Amino acid sequence: MATSAPTAVAEAVTVAVTAAGKNQLFLGSFVDSAKLDELRYLHDAAVAVDAAGTIIAIEQPCDEQKARLTVLPRLGWAADAVEVHVAKPGQFFFPGFIDTHLHASQYPNVGIFGKSTLLDWLNTYTFPLEASLADPSKARQVYSRVIRKTLSHGTTCAAYYATVDVASTNLLADLCVAAGQRALVGRVCMDQLSPAYYRDESPETALAATRASIAHISAIDPELALVRPVLTPRFAPSCSAPLMRGLGALAAEMPHLPIQTHISENTNEIALVRELFPPTSTGAPDDSYAAVYDAFGLLTDRTILAHGVHLSEAEADLIAARRAKVSHCPCSNSAITSGAARVRWLLDKHISCGLGTDMSGGYSPSVLEAARLAALVSRHVAMGGDEKAKLSVEEVLFLATRGGADVVGLADVVGAFAVGMHWDAQLVGLGDVNADGEVEGDQDEDNNVDVFGWETWPERVAKWVYNGDDRNTKRVWVKGRLVHERK
Numbered sequence: 496m497a498t499s500a501p502t503a504v505a506e507a508v509t510v511a512v513t514a515a516g517k518n519q520l521f522l523g524s525f526v527d528s529a530k531l532d533e534l535r536y537l538h539d540a541a542v543a544v545d546a547a548g549t550i551i552a553i554e555q556p557c558d559e560q561k562a563r564l565t566v567l568p569r570l571g572w573a574a575d576a577v578e579v580h581v582a583k584p585g586q587f588f589f590p591g592f593i594d595t596h597l598h599a600s601q602y603p604n605v606g607i608f609g610k611s612t613l614l615d616w617l618n619t620y621t622f623p624l625e626a627s628l629a630d631p632s633k634a635r636q637v638y639s640r641v642i643r644k645t646l647s648h649g650t651t652c653a654a655y656y657a658t659v660d661v662a663s664t665n666l667l668a669d670l671c672v673a674a675g676q677r678a679l680v681g682r683v684c685m686d687q688l689s690p691a692y693y694r695d696e697s698p699e700t701a702l703a704a705t706r707a708s709i710a711h712i713s714a715i716d717p718e719l720a721l722v723r724p725v726l727t728p729r730f731a732p733s734c735s736a737p738l739m740r741g742l743g744a745l746a747a748e749m750p751h752l753p754i755q756t757h758i759s760e761n762t763n764e765i766a767l768v769r770e771l772f773p774p775t776s777t778g779a780p781d782d783s784y785a786a787v788y789d790a791f792g793l794l795t796d797r798t799i800l801a802h803g804v805h806l807s808e809a810e811a812d813l814i815a816a817r818r819a820k821v822s823h824c825p826c827s828n829s830a831i832t833s834g835a836a837r838v839r840w841l842l843d844k845h846i847s848c849g850l851g852t853d854m855s856g857g858y859s860p861s862v863l864e865a866a867r868l869a870a871l872v873s874r875h876v877a878m879g880g881d882e883k884a885k886l887s888v889e890e891v892l893f894l895a896t897r898g899g900a901d902v903v904g905l906a907d908v909v910g911a912f913a914v915g916m917h918w919d920a921q922l923v924g925l926g927d928v929n930a931d932g933e934v935e936g937d938q939d940e941d942n943n944v945d946v947f948g949w950e951t952w953p954e955r956v957a958k959w960v961y962n963g964d965d966r967n968t969k970r971v972w973v974k975g976r977l978v979h980e981r982k
Contacts, residue, residue, distance in 0.1 A: 516546040516975060518572050519918075522559055523582025526956060527590050527911045528893040531842070536952050537912070542588070543570060544918040548975025553914060580970075584935070585927040585946060590910055591651025591919040591971065592862035593899030596755070596801040596822035596851025599655040599667055600625045600634075602641040604855035608831050613761040616831055616856070618690070625658045625683075626693040634663045635670070641860070642674045645852075646979040648861040649921040649968045652677035654755055654799060654822070654851070654903055656727055659683050659695060661704050665711040671722050672715055675978040677919065679903060681727030681755055682708040684742060687735050688767075698738035702745065709752070721974065723753065725799075730757035731787050732767045736776060743792025753797045753904055759784050759810070760802035761833045785810035794819050799902055801851055802827075803841065804834040811844050820847045820902040823894065825868040827856030835872050838894075839884045849899030850891070862899075866891040867961050888957045922970040925959060942966055 521542045529535040541557035543566060544550055554566055559581065563574050582588060604620050611619055628634040645653055655671075655678055657664035664682040671678040682705055686695040695701035705726065712724040726749075728734045728742050746754055759765055769782045779790035785806070788794040796818035803821045806814070814821070823838050841848055850865040851857075857865070869891045876884040886894075900910030909919040926942040927935040934940045944962045946955055959967060971979035 516548070517578045518546050518570075518576065519544045519578045519580065519975060520559075520562055520567070521580045521582075521588060521918075521920075522557070522562065524587040524952075525589075525912050526587050526952075528889070528897045531893050531898075532887060532889050534889050534892065534953065534956065538952075541566060542912060542918075543567075543572075544975050546975070548918050548973075550912060550914055550916050550918055553912065580922075582922060583924070586922055586924045586969065588912070588920050589649075589923050590896040590912065591921055591973065592649045592895050593849060593903060593905075593910065594645060594650045594653040594852050594862050594865075595799060595820075595849035595899050595902045596654055596824055597641075597645075597656070597854045597857075597860075598625075599638055599641045599653075600628050600658045600663070601855035602637055602644070602860070605860070606855075606858045608856065608858075612832050613764055613856075614767075621855070622690050622693045626690070628658050628663045629660045631662065631666065634658075634660075634666050638667045638670050639674075641854075642670055642676055643979075644860045646674065646676055646971055647968060647981070648863065648965045649923075649971055650676075650860070650862055651919040651921070651971060651973045651978075652679075652899070652903060652905065652909060654679040654681075654725065654753075656681050656683055656729075656755070659685060659693065659701075659704070661707050661711075664708045668708075668712045668722050668724075669715060675721070675973050675976045677905075677909070677973050678722045679725040679753055679755065680708075680712060680722055681725040683727050683729050684738060685729040685733035686738050688732050694733075695738070698735060698741050701738050702741045705742070705745065709749070719751075726752055726754045726793075728754075728756045728793065730760075730764070731784065732764060732771055736772065736791075739787075739791040739793065746792055746795065746797070750797075753799060754793055754795065755799040756788070756793065756801070758788070758800040758803055759805040760828070761831075762805060765805055781809070783807060783810050783813075785813045789813060789817065797904060801853065802833065802836065804828055804836045806841075811841060811846065815844045815846050818847075820849070822851040822853075822902060823848050823869060824851040824853035824857060824865070825872040826859060826865055827851075827853035829868070829872065830858055831856050835876050837876055837881075837884060838869065838873060838886060839876075839881070847898060847901045848894055849902035850894045861964065862895050863960065863963055866895045869894060870960070888953075888960050892956070892960065918972055918975045920972050921968050923959060923963070923967050924969045925955060925963075925967060 540555035543552040779786040897910040
């Protein structure tokens with residue numbers, strides 16, 4: 496389904512112009528999610544973004560001449576002080592992707608998971624690599640690359656897990672600020688069931704280290720406008736009851752902070768949770784994974800739960816009641832044989848869902864790849880007898896943008912094109928094929944999405960979802976700042 500916006504101009508009440516940047520005008524086609532199953536197409540439109548990176552006007556139809564004659568004067572902008580960006584034929588603007596779950600420290604291991612499943616994979620591949628990032632030079636090398644790589648794929652916001660090391664976690668936050676990527680950065684808490692060389696010494700040291708990282712991130716971004724700290728109990732089996740209880744208390748003390756962790760990824764993991772946290776020790780009404788988090792005050796409307804593959808009916812109802820969110824990670828769920836999450840079932844229970852690349856359980860830094868895999872995994876669920884489970888192109892793109900924004904607590908800030916929202920966006924370029932079978936003009940011949948001219952716009956977007964990659968991501972902006980440009 497598709498809708499077009501009315502031709503009226505929508506403008507903010509005030510225009511904040513600072514010396515930090517330029518006012519900008521974007522012209523061309525704009526595509527975003529109107530709702531879960533519907534994309535909105537704005538063609539021949541103009542979007543005005545102020546120097547603070549906020550969208551202050553949208554007008555359609557509008558070309559550059561009309562913008563200079565009517566829109567800019569109305570905004571009080573001098574034409575020679577505005578930076579103008581015009582999409583070329585075959586290009587369109589799309590909201591930046593939001594990766595709701597990934598381990599920055601694991602990026603060098605993408606594609607390396609052998610024949611293992613979750614618990615074996617952690618000990619064989621993951622813990623040794625994460626521990627090695629206590630070396631500042633190695634951490635800088637890895638984190639700098641993962642930020643560059645995710646930005647190049649159009650990821651404007653990422654919910655990162657770092658490591659247990661405070662300095663390494665702080666470095667990741669520093670690098671996100673420098674690169675201009677919006678991020679949640681979490682110091683990983685874990686004081687049991689992990690190698691002695693890679694764990695918190697005690698619940699007290701874990702909480703103190705977490706506070707230290709929160710203080711650092713709050714100092715480098717006092718308004719938490721770009722980078723936010725996130726409480727990060729790795730997953731229940733790696734955290735003792737006293738640590739979980741302490742983190743729950745910290746969450747109550749700092750209600751502005753999000754929480755991220757894992758849930759019901761693997762059946763052996765679920766059995767381990769039942770063994771480690773019986774109701775007699777937690778006070779929970781049952782031994783389910785969700786009930787354990789709830790008992791410790793960690794299941795809230797700020798909680799991001801990665802995976803949720805094997806949730807029970809009662810757990811999903813509890814998650815919905817607490818308004819916690821789910822990060823769907825179809826790539827890693829498939830790669831390490833965890834299972835196929837029932838996303839439609841979660842959505843029908845009014846649980847907000849986004850997409851996570853979950854590197855390095857997932858093999859790709861691309862949220863677009865996660866979107867297409869979400870569509871394919873949903874078809875496998877449907878083949879099990881639930882035809883309704885299938886997710887459409889429109890729906891997976893919603894999860895990649897507006898759904899993800901809600902998951903990370905930024906639903907009113909990013910994920911769509913609307914007055915008052917921030918300009919977190921990507922310029923997508925597809926290959927226009929001429930009569931001789933060549934890509935037209937100065938567009939990149941090295942392109943995996945060919946458009947022949949007769950496709951409808953929904954068909955073009957579908958071809959991008961199923962065939963696109965970073966070669967189609969021409970430019971990326973976060974809060975109005977250009978943070979990536981494909982050369």
